[in-house]
Amino acid sequence: MSNDYLFLRACRGEEVERTPIWIMRQAGRYMQEYRDMRAKHTFLELCKTPEAAVEVTLQPIDFLGVDAAILFSDILIVLEPMGAKLAFHEGRGPVIDPPFRTLADIEKLRVIEPEEDVPFVMDTLRLLRKELEGRVPVIGFSGAPFTLASYMIEGGTSKAFIQLKSLMYKERAAFDSLMTKLAKTVIKYMNAQIAAGAEAVQLFDTWAGILSPHDYIEFVAPFNKMVLDGLNRTVPVIMYANGSATLLKHLKAAGPDVMGIDWRINLDDAIDLLGGDIPVQGNLDPTALFLSREEIPKRAKEILDMGKKAPGHIFNLGHGVLPPTDPDNVKALVDAVHELSQK
Amino acid sequence: MSNDYLFLRACRGEEVERTPIWIMRQAGRYMQEYRDMRAKHTFLELCKTPEAAVEVTLQPIDFLGVDAAILFSDILIVLEPMGAKLAFHEGRGPVIDPPFRTLADIEKLRVIEPEEDVPFVMDTLRLLRKELEGRVPVIGFSGAPFTLASYMIEGGTSKAFIQLKSLMYKERAAFDSLMTKLAKTVIKYMNAQIAAGAEAVQLFDTWAGILSPHDYIEFVAPFNKMVLDGLNRTVPVIMYANGSATLLKHLKAAGPDVMGIDWRINLDDAIDLLGGDIPVQGNLDPTALFLSREEIPKRAKEILDMGKKAPGHIFNLGHGVLPPTDPDNVKALVDAVHELSQK
Numbered sequence: 001m002s003n004d005y006l007f008l009r010a011c012r013g014e015e016v017e018r019t020p021i022w023i024m025r026q027a028g029r030y031m032q033e034y035r036d037m038r039a040k041h042t043f044l045e046l047c048k049t050p051e052a053a054v055e056v057t058l059q060p061i062d063f064l065g066v067d068a069a070i071l072f073s074d075i076l077i078v079l080e081p082m083g084a085k086l087a088f089h090e091g092r093g094p095v096i097d098p099p100f101r102t103l104a105d106i107e108k109l110r111v112i113e114p115e116e117d118v119p120f121v122m123d124t125l126r127l128l129r130k131e132l133e134g135r136v137p138v139i140g141f142s143g144a145p146f147t148l149a150s151y152m153i154e155g156g157t158s159k160a161f162i163q164l165k166s167l168m169y170k171e172r173a174a175f176d177s178l179m180t181k182l183a184k185t186v187i188k189y190m191n192a193q194i195a196a197g198a199e200a201v202q203l204f205d206t207w208a209g210i211l212s213p214h215d216y217i218e219f220v221a222p223f224n225k226m227v228l229d230g231l232n233r234t235v236p237v238i239m240y241a242n243g244s245a246t247l248l249k250h251l252k253a254a255g256p257d258v259m260g261i262d263w264r265i266n267l268d269d270a271i272d273l274l275g276g277d278i279p280v281q282g283n284l285d286p287t288a289l290f291l292s293r294e295e296i297p298k299r300a301k302e303i304l305d306m307g308k309k310a311p312g313h314i315f316n317l318g319h320g321v322l323p324p325t326d327p328d329n330v331k332a333l334v335d336a337v338h339e340l341s342q343k
Numbered sequence: 344m345s346n347d348y349l350f351l352r353a354c355r356g357e358e359v360e361r362t363p364i365w366i367m368r369q370a371g372r373y374m375q376e377y378r379d380m381r382a383k384h385t386f387l388e389l390c391k392t393p394e395a396a397v398e399v400t401l402q403p404i405d406f407l408g409v410d411a412a413i414l415f416s417d418i419l420i421v422l423e424p425m426g427a428k429l430a431f432h433e434g435r436g437p438v439i440d441p442p443f444r445t446l447a448d449i450e451k452l453r454v455i456e457p458e459e460d461v462p463f464v465m466d467t468l469r470l471l472r473k474e475l476e477g478r479v480p481v482i483g484f485s486g487a488p489f490t491l492a493s494y495m496i497e498g499g500t501s502k503a504f505i506q507l508k509s510l511m512y513k514e515r516a517a518f519d520s521l522m523t524k525l526a527k528t529v530i531k532y533m534n535a536q537i538a539a540g541a542e543a544v545q546l547f548d549t550w551a552g553i554l555s556p557h558d559y560i561e562f563v564a565p566f567n568k569m570v571l572d573g574l575n576r577t578v579p580v581i582m583y584a585n586g587s588a589t590l591l592k593h594l595k596a597a598g599p600d601v602m603g604i605d606w607r608i609n610l611d612d613a614i615d616l617l618g619g620d621i622p623v624q625g626n627l628d629p630t631a632l633f634l635s636r637e638e639i640p641k642r643a644k645e646i647l648d649m650g651k652k653a654p655g656h657i658f659n660l661g662h663g664v665l666p667p668t669d670p671d672n673v674k675a676l677v678d679a680v681h682e683l684s685q686k
Contacts, residue, residue, distance in 0.1 A: 160665050165630040169638070212606050212628050212661075214645070246588045246608040263555050265589040285555050287508040295512070302557070318555075322503050 007068045007137055011200055011236035011258050013279050013311035019304055019341035020067035021334055022139070024240075025320035026060040027072045031327055033059045043088045047073050050123040054131055057124070061136060063327065064334045067314075068136050068200070069128060071193070073121055075143030075204055076151060078189055081117035082181070083109045084152060092156075099155030101167060103174035111184045114192035121189075122196035129197040139238075140198030142190050144205035145182035145223040152178065161210055168219050179223045187230035194232050202238040202260065203227065208251070209243030209262070216247050224254040238281055242319055248273050263288075263318025267306035279312025286317045289329045296329060297336035304341050315341075350411045350480050354543055354579035354601050356622050356654035362647055362684035363410035364677055365482070367583075368663035369403040370415045374670055376402045386431045390416050393466040397474055400467070404479060406670065407677045410657075411480050411543070412471060414536070416464055418486030418547055419494060421532055424460035425524070426452045427495060435499075442498030444510060446517035454527045457535035464532075465539035472540040482581075483541030485533050487548035488525035488566040495521065504553055511562050522566045530573035537575050545581040545603065546570065551594070552586030552605070559590050567597040581624055585662055591616050606631075606661025611649035622655025629660045632672045639672060640679035647684050658684075 007020040028034055037046060037056055046052050057072040076094050080086050087095045100106055115122055128138050151157075153164045168175045190201050205224065208216060224239075231237060239251050240260030252259055252274055261270045261282035271280055288299050300315070307313030315337045321330060350363040371377055380389060380399055389395050400415040419437050423429050430438045443449055458465055471481050494500070496507045511518045533544050548567065551559060567582075574580060582594050583603030595602055595617055604613045604625035614623055631642050643658070650656030658680045664673060 160630065162630060162633065162665060162667055165628075166633040169631075169634045209607065213609050213612075214642075215628070243586060243607070246612070264552065264586070266556050269556075269589070285508075285558070287503065287505060288512075290505065290509040291512045299557075322505060324505055 007314060008199060008236065010312040010314050011238070011279055016312075017343050019307065019313055019315050019337055021315035021337045022066040022068040022070065023060070023064070023321050023330060023334075024070075024317055026064060026066060026070065026330075027056045028321065029323035030321055030325040030330065031059055031063070033063075043074070044086075047077055048120045050120050050127050053120070053124040054127045057128055058131065060330075061132075064331055065338070066136065066334055068139050069132060070139040070202075071121070071125060071128070071141060071198070073124070073141070075141070075148065075206075077118055077121065078112055078114075078142070078185055079148065079152060081110075081112045082185060094151060095156045096151055097155055099163070100152045100178065101163060103171065103177065106174050106178045106181070109178070109181050111181055112188060114189045118189070122192055125193055125196040125198055137199035138197060139200045139202055140190065140193030140196075141202040141204060142186045142193075144203050144208070144227065144241075145179045145186060146211075146220045147205050147207045148182050148186070149175070149178050150207045161207070165215075168215070175219070179220075180226075183223045183226045183230070186227050190227075191230075191232045194235055198235060200236045200238065201231070202240055203256070205239070205241040205244075205251070208241035208247060211247070213246055213250060216250055221250055221253065224251070228254045228256060240281070245270070245273075249275075252278060258312070258314065260316070261318065267303055268309050271306070271309045274310075276309060277311060279314065280307065280310045281314040281316050283316070283318040284333070286319050286322050286325070289317075289321065289325045289333060291329075293329060293332050296332050297340065300333055300336040301340050304337065350657060351542060351579065353655040353657045354581070354622055359655075360686050362650065362656055362658050362680055364658035364680045365409040365411040365413065366403070366407070366664050366673060366677075367413075367660055369407060369409060369413065369673075370399045371664065372666035373664055373668040373673065374402055374406070376406075386417070387429075390420055391463045393463050393470050396463070396467040397470045400471055401474065403673075404475075407674055408681070409479065409677055411482050412475060413482040413545075414464070414468060414471070414484060414541070416467070416484070418484070418491065418549075420461055420464065421455055421485070421528055422491065422495060424453075424455045425528060437494060438499045439494055440498055442506065443495045443521065444506060446514065446520065449517050449521045449524070452521070452524050454524055455531060457532045461532070465535055468536055468539040468541055480542035481540060482543045482545055483533065483536030483539075484545040484547060485529045485536075487546050487551070487584075488522045488529060488570065489554075489563045490548050490550045491525045491529075492518070492521050493550045504550070508558075511558070518562070522563075523569075526566045526569045526573070529570050533570075534573075534575045537578055541578060543579045543581065544574070545583055546599070548582070548584040548587075548594070551584035551590060554590070556589055556593060559593055564593055564596065567594070571597045571599060583624070588613070588616075592618075595621060601655070601657065603659070604661065609649060610646055611652050614649070614652045617653075619652060620654060622657070623650065623653045624657040624659050626659070626661040627676070629662050629665050629668070632660075632664065632668045632676060634672075636672065636675050639675050640683065643676055643679040644683050647680065
């Protein structure tokens with residue numbers, strides 16, 4: 001069968017014949033096929049229609065030849081059934097209106113029941129497993145509590161996250177209540193994904209990197225630990241935060257199987273910081289895909305060489321692939337990683 | 344006279360009676376007095392009118408009791424006489440239109456002659472020295488070549504800096520030409536500030552933190568070295584980049600006297616990374632000023648304690664003070680630092 005053992009074995013730190021690779025946001029706007037689908041459906045429609053979500057998930061699998069598929073969805077999908085009003089405006093990103101800034105607001109939120117509240121996600125996963133027939137494994141994912149909280153409190157993306165941090169600093173009971181509800185939701189949601197067939201899961205604490213180590217440890221770490229402790233650990237769990245060089249050891253303390261690394265740190269330095277005993281995923285700068293087709297393999301080689309220091313390495317970008325990226329350059333990267341890492 | 348020796352002595356790693364403090368963007372929108380001035384003048388008018396710039400520079404000195412004044416200006420001021428069209432739109436940030444994206448565009452740019460092209464900056468510094476009568480020292484500043492280039496190539500602020508990195512990767516001659524002109528301009532500009540009375544200067548490479556260590560070393564480090572080597576080193580030079588935990592040792596390699604540290608790294612870890620032999624400036628999270636008035640001194644104390652590991656410590660935020668900050672909280676921080684660090 002399949003090359004799924006490559007990705008999963010690397011996650012477990014086992015021997016692999018070559019380094020597996022997948023790309024964050026590999027199903028997305030950089031592909032014409034995806035833009036064609038988006039011309040017919042809104043973003044939320046794609047997320048909520050299993051057949052469409054499966055089609056989009058599979059688009060990059062054949063074209064790129066990546067070693068894993070990742071569920072097409074959005075981290076904010078769980079916020080609607082919790083009680084938030086969510087919208088995606090073209091070019092502006094997600095909006096949650098009204099935002100959640102008081103204990104009273106937060107008390108109205110409920111912990112979701114995934115199979116009832118977001119059944120389309122699990123249906124997508126089941127359909128994906130069926131369609132893929134074991135060709136590549138399927139990765140599920142969720143936002144981490146803090147990253148989800150950031151959208152709920154700010155009402156969308158932010159630059160300085162003043163509302164978020166103000167609530168965190170000044171309304172600790174409200175913040176903790178929100179984080180607890182989010183952690184419980186994330187646990188149920190990821191466990192439901194695993195039950196529906198996800199063969200690995202990634203926890204995206206995308207915005208954790210805006211915190212000082214002090215604040216991460218005090219306000220966020222306990223909830224990431226709660227999530228990791230609550231997961232059905234039958235599949236590998238990957239932990240990823242962007243801009244997190246100074247948080248890596250604290251993120252690792254939650255107990256993931258694999259650490260995702262962003263591009264702002266040399267991969268070998270990240271491996272050293274982590275103690276060299278955990279598989280890593282990453283970490284090419286997404287803008288490196290704007291290099292010439294000749295340069296891309298050189299960058300891939302550097303990262304492959306650094307990745308050898310870890311007990312396992314899954315190649316990926318250090319953040320999601322950017323919409324203006326040339327798909328052929330993404331393919332050139334995948335080919336280069338496959339070729340250069342062959343034993 | 345004056346407490347200027349405190350700040351300057353800390354910059355030189357000499358003994359101080361208490362830790363000096365100033366605040367990035369201490370003259371700015373968080374103060375009512377500043378907003379009153381802005382109601383009468385555009386931002387660029389304030390920068391270009393020495394009397395007004397001096398008034399704004401001095402506003403926080405009495406109110407906060409900080410240990411240094413910093414020239415009121417903007418890092419992009421030098422771009423106009425170089426040949427760029429610069430505008431500040433309320434709420435949108437700076438815009439450079441058209442942006443500079445080809446070698447032909449860049450070849451039209453000129454290196455400035457500061458006393459002819461931006462005389463108001465040097466006039467402001469001279470007037471500041473006179474008005475301050477030695478009460479506190481005056482800090483001059485400039486953007487670093489890469490940060491200035493980012494605005495010129497992107498045409499303003501950016502999220503992923505695709506235009507910037509694309510030019511850097513693919514049009515090396517154009518990028519290097521731009522960086523060279525910017526470096527020459529920055530050298531002349533900072534030396535003119537020093538000649539006009541700046542008693543320390545800070546080089547802001549605000550956006551360097553978007554680069555992988557690889558790219559910083561390959562594309563940017565030589566130009567920061569060029570700048571530092573070209574400065575009249577009669578006054579301390581502070582080097583600052585935001586989000587730069589993984590670049591600190593490379594930034595230090597350019598040879599500054601003091602390293603500015605952003606808030607995403609523990610100050611003691613930063614000092615260790617730097618080898619413990621260079622004074623540091625920083626690094627409270629600007630959002631920590633949204634904590635209660637009782638919590639702020641606790642955070643200040645933590646950072647003061649960590650700062651003791653360095654041969655000198657100037658207290659500051661890890662980035663500019665945020666506009667919605669309560670001025671009394673800024674004052675509470677300054678008072679706390681003064682009180683807690685008293686020997």
